[in-house]
Amino acid sequence: MTQHWTEQDIPNQHGRVAIVTGANTGLGFETARALANHGAHVVLAVRDVAKGEAAAARIDGDVSVQALDLASLDSVRAAAADLRAAHPTIDLLINNAGLMFPPRSTTADGFELQIGTNHLGHFALTGLLLDHLLPVPGSRIVTLSSNGHRFRGADIRFNDLQWEQKYSRVGAYAQSKLANLLFTYELQRRLEPSGTTIAVAAHPGVSNTELMRHTPRLLQRPVSVLAPLLTQPAQMGALPTLRAATDPAVTGGQYYGPDGRGEVRGHPVLVSSSAAANNEDVQKRLWAVSEDLTGVTY
Known part of the structure; x- marks a missing residue:
């Protein structure tokens, strides 16, 4: 019988500093809670500080709250400066926060909201914190992707990255989740000479979280009825992230995801990603574009 990896398999995290973006609710909250319960000092990096403080009050452990709006590069830079000042070393950076299927809008810097938040904001944050991770043996950068990276036609639209010509909320989401994997794989290639820090990806399957709040109106009722049957709780959805962040064998x-059919539900195991995600030329091209757009160079 195969033994499933569970929250109880998380090793002792005492003495470790973990930063979790979007940690006030859903997957991020469950990730932060589990890490804190195992001894880590966890920073809840959140857009709404009041909600972050309310979440922190529900966690039994050593936690703090940091203001971070990934849809604003000014906010990302300010948050990175605060985090660098507060934490000379960082053991875990978990790029968890994300948006799914919003109506078309833009970030403070004019990026399409999903690519801007899900990818470019995390790209900038990681780059600005990287030198506080590199000296730490066993440090990790975990970035959340999604089964959405496999959606039909998912690609990086270099000729219209911001979806200015014709917006598809599903297409833009798929692009952003594909970008998360392309970023992870290129980052890992660049980190290999360091011998200390690694980049890993995870996806939660289909989890019942606030991420679904932008579901198109016509689908909201069917989704609300079917969600309990077709999704898993956020506590289960967070397990691939937690395994990627803490399992010594990683x-x-x-790339980690659920072990059930279609990787929709289940316990975390090593999974594969699409051919598009493994295209090294696209990984390198997206990296160059991301540096240019954010002004953050590694």
């Missing part, structure tokens, strides 16, 4: 460039 190596750089791996």
Whole structure:
């Protein structure tokens, strides 16, 4: 019988500093809670500080709250400066926060909201914190992707990255989640000479969280009825992230997701990603574009 990896398998995290974006609710909250329960000092990096403080009050452990709006590069830079000042070393950076299927809008810097928040904001944050991770043996950067990276036609639209010509909320989401994997794989390639820090990706399957709040109106009722049957709780959805962040057997460039049919539900195991996500030329091109758009160079 195969033994499933569960929250109880998280090793002792005492002495470790973990930053979790979007940690006031859903997957991020469950990730932060589990890490704190196992001894880590966890920073809840959140857009709404009041909600972050309310979440922190529900966690039994050593936690703090940091203001971070990934849809604003000014906010990302300010948050990174605060985090660098407060934490000379960082053990875990978990790029969890994300948006799914919003109506078309833009970030403070004019990026389409999903690519801007899900990818570019995290790209900038990671780059600005990287030198506080590199000196730490066993440090990790975990970035959340999604089964959405496999949606039909998912690609990086270099000729219209911001979806200015014709917006598809599903297409833009798929692009952003594909970008998360392309970023992880290119980051790992660049980190390999360091021998200390690794980049890993994870996805939660289909979890019942606030991420679904932008579901198109016509689908909201069917989704609300079917969600309990077709999704898993956020506590289960967070397990691939937690395994990627803490399992001693994890190596750089791996991708973790649920073990059930279609990777929709289940316990975390090593999974594969699409051919598009493994295209090294696209990984390198997206990296260059991301540096140019954010002004953050690694």
